[in-house]
Amino acid sequence: GRLLEEVGRLQGQVLGPRGLHFTGLAAREVDMLRLVAEGYDTADIAAKLSYSERTIKNVLHAVITRLQLRNRSHAVAYAMRQGLI
DSSP states (O other), X not given: OHHHHHHHHHIIXXXXXGTBOTTSOBHHHHHHHHHHHTTOOHHHHHHHHTOOHHHXXXXXXXXXXXXXXXSHHHHHXXXXXXXXX
């Protein structure tokens, strides 16, 4: 129990201010996955977040690769299981 409390405290102090979660996803990555989950395509996500379509594709690819996921659907499922979206 104390170990989990300590991990939670460290997460709040170290990762939170940097926009990271314990899962290793940055805030903008979570935002993109949330929009994918809502059914937006790459162009819509780029317009909503003021990024280029290429940036959206690169970020989503990096998340999928880093977490060893199969595709965008798998990435959304992962984010949902982690309670991020």
